[in-house]
Amino acid sequence: MKVYFDNAATTAIDEEVLAAMMPFLTEHFGNPSTQYSFGRDTRAAVEEARKTIAQLINASAGEIIFTSGATEANNMAIKGSVNYLGVERIITSPIEHHCVEYSVDFCRDNLHVETAIVKIDGNGNVDLEDLQNLLKASDKKTLVTLMHANNEIGTLLDIEKAGALCKQYHALFHSDTVQTFAHFPIDVQKMNVDFMSGAAHKFHGPKGIGFLYMRKQNKVQPFIHGGGQERGFRAGTENVYGIVGMAAAAKKAYANLENDRAYILDLKNYFITKLKENFPDIDFNGNIDKRSLFTVLNVSFPPNDKSALLLFMLDMDGICCSGGSACGSGASAGSHVINALHKDENRVSIRFSFSKHNTREEVDYVIEKLRKIFIG
DSSP, X not given: OOEEOBTTTOOOOOHHHHHHHGGGTTTOOOOTTSSSHHHHHHHHHHHHHHHHHHHHTTOOGGGEEEESSHHHHHHHHHHHHHHHSOOOEEEEOTTOOHXXXXXXXXXXXXXXXXXXXXXXXXXXXBOHXXXXXXXXXXXXXXXXXXXXXXXXXXXXXXXXXXXXXXXXXXXXXXXXOTTTBTTBOOOHHHHTXXXXXXXXXXXXXXXSOEEEEEOGGGOOOOSSOSSOTGGGTSOSOXXXXXXXXXXXXXXXXXXXXXXXXXXXXXXXXXHHHHHHHHOTTOEEESOOSTTBOXXXXXXXXXXXXXXXXXXXXXXXXXXXXXXXXXXXXXXXXXXHHHHHTTOOTTSEEEEEEOOTTOOHXXXXXXXXXXHHHHTO
């Protein structure tokens, strides 16, 4: 049996999404920057997709910039805020995705920006009182960059409260919403975000396409220079079939949001119950209540003589899961997120992440294989 429990890394593309993309891989192949009919057709598709994404987050179409993915979008927002919006100080957390963490480090080391790290608790929750204190501590123009939900442990930020604090202290607010866009309702006006990012492959769309929401009052200059594509904000011929696929995936996700959420949450809770029943010393990293992604469960296993090979042994049994972020899978220092929580370093942490395609039968299979490893 093959079980794919690594949906936080990427998801399988939906057949309906692929069907929406196919015409733009075949007959509608025109460059959207050209003026004849082949280009006008693809330009119309790009703009319709832009309008779709904008409507889903209560933004205007002109505030959506298509990118190669969330990594590019996050880099554009963070570095652009420093280079073009006068940001002299960045507040972030110790458990951000590497594309945010390293962008902030770059701004500190090369652009001479002051940085501050907000406190988190043992489950990765941002200390909003500490955030307020940090915002009050300086008159320098500040960017706050905090992810809406952590990709490794699933802990959710109270994004509306964080956004309200940023607005109160006149700070710009950027949020990586890769794990929450198309999984949770998002309203950029209520959340007071100035920048947010998304990536299609996290919600059953294609890889290699994402977007940056950039509030119209806070426009940065292009991160990639060249032609005048994306209304002058992002040079390069648009990934038309990717853009169409992302919009189709987002529309489908939001149309089925509540049903999919209920199904996946039930599956996650079933897995939690089975783990507790079978492993008395089991623990979890991050929140496992409503303050958590319903798609992510980070499990902390007790040490035994097979712990070091746990991921390998699960893989041998056809089970796909992760020791952390897929982007950091080649690293040897362990997860920076788990390290920041100050957990017992002898325990082994595995991220299981779910989609609408997973089943209870798959959960039962994983439990069976885990029992074989830990109990024999």
